[in-house]
Every structure is written in C-alpha cells, then in structure tokens.
Amino acid sequence: MDAQGQEQFREFVENRTSALLRTAVLLSGGDRHAAEDLLQNALIKAAGKWQRIDEPEAYVRQILYRQQVSRWRLKWRRRELTVADPPEGSGGSDPSAAAELRIVMRGALARLTARQRTVLVLRYFEDLPEADVARILGCSVGTVRSTTHRSLARLRVLAPELAATAPADAERTPSRDFAPVEVRP
Amino acid sequence: MNMDQLVRDTLIEQGAQxxxxxxxxxxxxxxxxxxxxTRRISGVAVAAVLAVAAAVAVPVLDRGGDEPRLASGMNRSDIIAHPDQSPPRDLIAAGDTALAAYYVMDMVRKTDDRAVAVRDYHLLDQRTGKYVRTTDWSVVDVAPGMRTAAVLERELPARRIGLLDLLSGKVEHWIPVDRGVAGVAFSPDGDKLVATTYDENPDLRLRADYDNDGDGRKNDWMPQFGGSSRTGFYVLDVDTGDGSWARVAGGDQEHLNARQDFAFSGDGGLVYSGLTTAPHQRYYDFEGKEADTPAKERHLHWFVDARLSPDGSLAAGEFAGGSRATASEILDPLTGKRLHKVPGQQLLAWADDDRLVAWDIEPGANEFHNRLVLVTIGSDKVVPLSGFRKGNDGAGGRWTPLFARR
Structure with missing residues (x-):
C-alpha cells in the first residue's frame, strides 16, 4: 500500500470503526474483546487488498460475517459469557417487562454458536433478505432458512422465559436443508 | 410480541450502544x-539465525515446544495500553517492545549523614501478565524475550549475579564474581552481560550541608559528586558464566556520576559509559581498552534511553520542544542532522523502525505530570500507554520504566 493508500485506510478506519465495532460486538455476542479481535483481523485482510477494493465498508463487513461463520472460527475456543439473571416475570405490554425480555434475549443470543448468531444479525439487524444473506455467507438460501429456524428454536431452549412469545414466521416453516456451511473468507 | 420482533429489538438496542x-x-x-x-521476506534467514541463537542462549530464549506460554507471548496485540494505570498493574506493550519492569526509588537512612537510594522493583510476572513488587533486588535488567532477568541482591556491591526466571519467579542460577558489582545490562542479543564493578555502593547518599531543593530545610540526600568508586566491568557469557574482568583506567573519575554503569553498544561488540562532560560517552573493547565511537553512535546521548532504531537507520535525539509544546528529535545517526520531530518529552524505547515509546505531558501541564505514550514518526498522533505519574522529580512513589524486546 502506498502512502496515499495508507492515508485513505487510516481515514476509513477513523470514520467507520465505531459502526463496524458495533456490528462486531453483535456478532461476538456482546464480547468486546472478541469483537476487537474480529474487527482487527477483518481490517488486516482488507488492508492487504486495499487499493483493489471498490466499496471498503461492504468488503470489511463481508469479511466480518464470513470470518465469524468460517470453520476455523467454529473450532476456536468457545468463550463462556456471564449472562444476566433472568427476570421473574415476562411478556405483556409493560415496558419494563419488555426491557427485561430483551435482557434475557441478549443473554440467550450470546450463547448461540457464532454461525447461528451471524445469520440472525444479518436477517434481523441488517434486515437483509435470505438471498442476500446466502450470498454474503457463501451458502444456499436453504441453509440460511434452516439456520434461522434452528437458531430461534435454540433461543427458546436457552431462555424458557421466552416461552410465551409468539413464534416467528421462520419458526413456522421448518426447512429440511441442514447442509453444513463452508465458506472461505 | 413475536420472536422476530424481540430478536430484532434486542439486536437494534444492543447495536445502538x-x-x-x-x-x-x-x-x-x-x-x-x-x-x-517482513517476516515473509526474511523468514528463511530469520529461522537460521534463531536456530543458532536458541542453541547458545538456552535460559534467555524461549525453548519452544512444550514450554509454558509467557504472558507477554499470549497477548500479541500491537498496542497493549492501560491509560488508567499509574503505576502500571498489567502488561504494557507497543510493537516489539514492552514494559518489562519498573522501579520506585526510596531513601533508606543508615546513619545521621548516610543513606542508600533503594529501588523497589515491580517485575512482570510471566504467568499472570501483572507487575509484582519485590524487595529482593537492588538492580535488575531484563533480557530480550522477557523470560530472564539479571538481578543483584540488595547489598551492593554484590558478589554474585542471579539469573531470574520470570515465569517461575526463581533464580535459575548464580554467576559468582570476585569483584563487587553494582550494575548489570544484557547485550542486544541477550547472550552476554556487562556487570559494572565498584568499590563502594554507588547508590550511597550523603546528607547535603545546604538546602538543595529550596524547601527551607537542610534535609536533602545527595550522591558524592566527583567521588566515583567505579573500577571496571565484567563481560560474562549468560549460559556458562565465563568471562573476564577489565579495569577501566582512571582519568575520567571526576567526570562520572556516582553510578555510571556500562552498557553494550548497538551491535554488542563494545561497551560504553556516559560522562558528565564532553564527549559525553566513551567506548571500550572487552579488555577495557578505549575504542573509537561506532560511526552510528557518535550523536547518541547516554541519557536518551531509546538510542538507535532497530534497523539502525535513525537515532533518538534530545528534547526539541518549546515552552508550549513537547517534542523530541530524530537524527540521522551518521551526520547528527535532525530528520524528524516527534511528539514526546523524552524518548525511551523504539517500538519498531518508525514508532517510539516516550514520556509525554498533557499540553500546558506541569513537566513532571507525564505518562508513557506511543509516538509515530511523521504523525502528530500520540497514543497513551499508561496513566500520569504524580509528584515532582524525586518525589516518593514516582516510577521509572524498564523496557525489553518482547
């Protein structure tokens, strides 16, 4: 990378780190240290191709997602996270009860596998259609659908407080496609 | 609310933080x-050099394989900073250098008019990555790789040099010496030690018969100026303890501080010591004969700890700031010409070929209220590495850093 490229890279990192880090924190289930590792590795890869990248942010985000679901990441030691104590009651239209439910949900999301969490972040946080999620992760639409379904089911197991919550659309249409994800970031 | 909405709300709430x-x-x-x-380009050459180094420097370099991991090796982040810690509690590092230890000076009164300036070291515990206080040693230097420290016991001059394993916290072996030593420093490759010999404890202080610090009381302890008891140095092989003593003939005695230790030149082929007057440094071969100053070290100052950059192309210079802003200069080592100005009050160690660890203050603050920072040549950016030191120069509790290659 030449001096101009380095300057542009520094500028990009300065301007976009906060936003990218927020996504990395979601992907890491709230683990800030893991998020920093994830983002740093993604930026190292992006820096290697910096002058050939047209849309740096899209590129870095794609690396973030793919790194998170790659086999290497899955084999990596799983971090045990401290999860907030579940509240006594749940549900209803009471705002404080809803806030408590979100705390429970956050703890349950942290305990999903990286792959499950990544698919949920892409579907529900980035609000992407299944086809786009499949393209980003380099897998089939069926795999995205089945992973979403299984992830939501897993959340219910991890947090019984969510039992009263109505099923999501994805839970009503189970998929038979359970092919493993294999991507090469 | 259904699951879709709950997952979405939770992620959006968390992502908005x-x-x-x-x-x-x-x-x-x-x-x-x-x-x-760099590693890719020079991989083969480095592997060959490492194989040789590992064969001769067993206690210093990582033996690899089934060796337990060092805390400084577990966290290889480029910058490990603790801007909230002063003195530091957890490992601080930047690039290839790390804070291996620090010490806090204390004055221990022996009689009404004699005292000893004692260093309480805080050494990196390589099991935990934390700095741990010890009062066992009077002088410490840490070898490159931060596995081994050379230590001298409390009473100086000492009759043996310990090689302390920073992982186990135990002295692995002792090198006995016939002449009392009061200073130790590793060679750049960690294979050799230079131990400075003195007839008396160079940290001895005498009660001054005047008010040195101007606080209205004659209670100041001063080293005995012009009365150096330094006699020479040993150069010792770290593994075997073999080596020889060299007398450094007098003539410079009145131009030395009470403690004026020897250290190795940048290539490890000579030793040098500072002088309080021009030419400010003098070099010697291992037999104690005066040697020419190496070309690249002619413009170095013994009191600027950072010295030459790892590739030898730049020299750390002195303070070059003004009354409003701190700065230090980076010199062409061969000509002494200023090539760059970097932020920082005092350059302490090179992190790599274009970044240094320095002391620096907040703009406009008291010059003693300083912290460790990382500065980069060609950039105004300053990355804080530690919290600010408190108190004025010489005040109790002020800590002094010791860096080593990690």
Whole structure:
C-alpha cells in the first residue's frame, strides 16, 4: 500500500470503526474483546487488498460475517459469557417487562454458536433478505432458512422465559436443508 | 410480541450502544501487516539465525515446544495500553517492545549523614501478565524475550549475579564474581552481560550541608559528586558464566556520576559509559581498552534511553520542544542532522523502525505530570500507554520504566 493508500485506510478506519465495532460486538455476542479481535483481523485482510477494493465498508463487513461463520472460527475456543439473571416475570405490554425480555434475549443470543448468531444479525439487524444473506455467507438460501429456524428454536431452549412469545414466521416453516456451511473468507 | 420482533429489538438496542474505538486501530493494523510482510521476506534467514541463537542462549530464549506460554507471548496485540494505570498493574506493550519492569526509588537512612537510594522493583510476572513488587533486588535488567532477568541482591556491591526466571519467579542460577558489582545490562542479543564493578555502593547518599531543593530545610540526600568508586566491568557469557574482568583506567573519575554503569553498544561488540562532560560517552573493547565511537553512535546521548532504531537507520535525539509544546528529535545517526520531530518529552524505547515509546505531558501541564505514550514518526498522533505519574522529580512513589524486546 502506498502512502496515499495508507492515508485513505487510516481515514476509513477513523470514520467507520465505531459502526463496524458495533456490528462486531453483535456478532461476538456482546464480547468486546472478541469483537476487537474480529474487527482487527477483518481490517488486516482488507488492508492487504486495499487499493483493489471498490466499496471498503461492504468488503470489511463481508469479511466480518464470513470470518465469524468460517470453520476455523467454529473450532476456536468457545468463550463462556456471564449472562444476566433472568427476570421473574415476562411478556405483556409493560415496558419494563419488555426491557427485561430483551435482557434475557441478549443473554440467550450470546450463547448461540457464532454461525447461528451471524445469520440472525444479518436477517434481523441488517434486515437483509435470505438471498442476500446466502450470498454474503457463501451458502444456499436453504441453509440460511434452516439456520434461522434452528437458531430461534435454540433461543427458546436457552431462555424458557421466552416461552410465551409468539413464534416467528421462520419458526413456522421448518426447512429440511441442514447442509453444513463452508465458506472461505 | 413475536420472536422476530424481540430478536430484532434486542439486536437494534444492543447495536445502538456506542462503542469507543480502540486507540490507533489503523496504525496497529498497518504495523501487523508490515511485520507479516517482513517476516515473509526474511523468514528463511530469520529461522537460521534463531536456530543458532536458541542453541547458545538456552535460559534467555524461549525453548519452544512444550514450554509454558509467557504472558507477554499470549497477548500479541500491537498496542497493549492501560491509560488508567499509574503505576502500571498489567502488561504494557507497543510493537516489539514492552514494559518489562519498573522501579520506585526510596531513601533508606543508615546513619545521621548516610543513606542508600533503594529501588523497589515491580517485575512482570510471566504467568499472570501483572507487575509484582519485590524487595529482593537492588538492580535488575531484563533480557530480550522477557523470560530472564539479571538481578543483584540488595547489598551492593554484590558478589554474585542471579539469573531470574520470570515465569517461575526463581533464580535459575548464580554467576559468582570476585569483584563487587553494582550494575548489570544484557547485550542486544541477550547472550552476554556487562556487570559494572565498584568499590563502594554507588547508590550511597550523603546528607547535603545546604538546602538543595529550596524547601527551607537542610534535609536533602545527595550522591558524592566527583567521588566515583567505579573500577571496571565484567563481560560474562549468560549460559556458562565465563568471562573476564577489565579495569577501566582512571582519568575520567571526576567526570562520572556516582553510578555510571556500562552498557553494550548497538551491535554488542563494545561497551560504553556516559560522562558528565564532553564527549559525553566513551567506548571500550572487552579488555577495557578505549575504542573509537561506532560511526552510528557518535550523536547518541547516554541519557536518551531509546538510542538507535532497530534497523539502525535513525537515532533518538534530545528534547526539541518549546515552552508550549513537547517534542523530541530524530537524527540521522551518521551526520547528527535532525530528520524528524516527534511528539514526546523524552524518548525511551523504539517500538519498531518508525514508532517510539516516550514520556509525554498533557499540553500546558506541569513537566513532571507525564505518562508513557506511543509516538509515530511523521504523525502528530500520540497514543497513551499508561496513566500520569504524580509528584515532582524525586518525589516518593514516582516510577521509572524498564523496557525489553518482547
């Protein structure tokens, strides 16, 4: 990378780190240290191709997602996270009860596998259609659908407080496609 | 509310929480890439050199394989900063250098008019990555790789030099010496030690018969100026303890501080010591004969700890700031010409070929209220590494850092 490229890279990192880090924190289930590792590795890869990248942010985000679901990441030691104590009651239209439910949900999301969490972040946080999620992760639409379904089911197991919550659309249409994800970031 | 909505709301709420970016992430990423590239290019040559080094320097270098991991090796982040810690509690590092230890000076009164300036060291515990206080040693130097420290016991001059394993916290072996030593320093490759010999404890202080610090009381302890008891130095092989003593003939005695230890030149082929007057440094071969100053070290100052950059192309210079801003200069080592000005009050150690660890203050603050920072040549950016030191120069509790290659 030449001096101009380095300057542009520094500028990009300065301007976009906060936003990218927020996504990395979601992907890491709230683990800030893991998020920093994830983002740093993604930026190292992006820096290697910096002058050939047209849309740096899209590129870095794609690396973030793919790194998170790659086999290497899955084999990596799983971090045990401290999860907030579940509240006594749940549900209803009471705002404080809803806030408590979100705390429970956050703890349950942290305990999903990286792959499950990544698919949920892409579907529900980035609000992407299944086809786009499949393209980003380099897998089939069926795999995205089945992973979403299984992830939501897993959340219910991890947090019984969510039992009263109505099923999501994805839970009503189970998929038979359970092919493993294999991507090469 | 259904599951879709709950997952979405939770993620949006969590994703909206502000995240403070880590300091100088771009610099860290570019440095990692630079290091990886260098490693790829010189991989074969480095492997050959390491094989030889490992064969001769067993206690100093990592023996690899089934060796337990060092705390400084577990966290290889380019910058490990603790801007909230002064004195530091957890490992601080930047690039290839790390804070291996620090000490706090204390004055221990022996009689009404004699005292000894004692260092309480805080050494990196390589099991935990934390700095742990010890009162066992009077002088410490840490070898490159931060596995081994050379230590002298409390009573100086000492009759043996310990090689302390920073992982186990135990002295692995002792090198006995016939002449009392009061200073130790490793060679750049960690294979040799230079131990400075003195007839008396160079940390001895006498009660001054005047008010040195102007506080209205004659209670100041001063070293005995012009009365150096330094006699020479040993150069010792770290593994075997073999080596010889060299007398350094007098003539300079009145131009020495009470403690004026020897250290190795940049290539490890000579030793040098500072002088209080011009030419400010003098070099010797291992037999104690005066030697020419190496060409690249002619413009170094013994009191600027950073000295030459790792590739030898730049020299750390003195303070070059003004009354409003701190700065230090970076010199062409051969000509002494100023090539760059970097932020920083005092340059302490090179992190790599274009970054240094320095003391620096907040703009406009008292010159003694300083902290460790990382500065980069060609950039105004300053990355804080530690918290600010408190108190004025010489005040109790002020800590002094010791760096080593990690």
């Amino acid at each position: 502000p995240q403070t970016p880590p300091p100088d992430l771009a610099g860290r990423v570019l440095a990692v890439r630079r290091r990886r590239r």
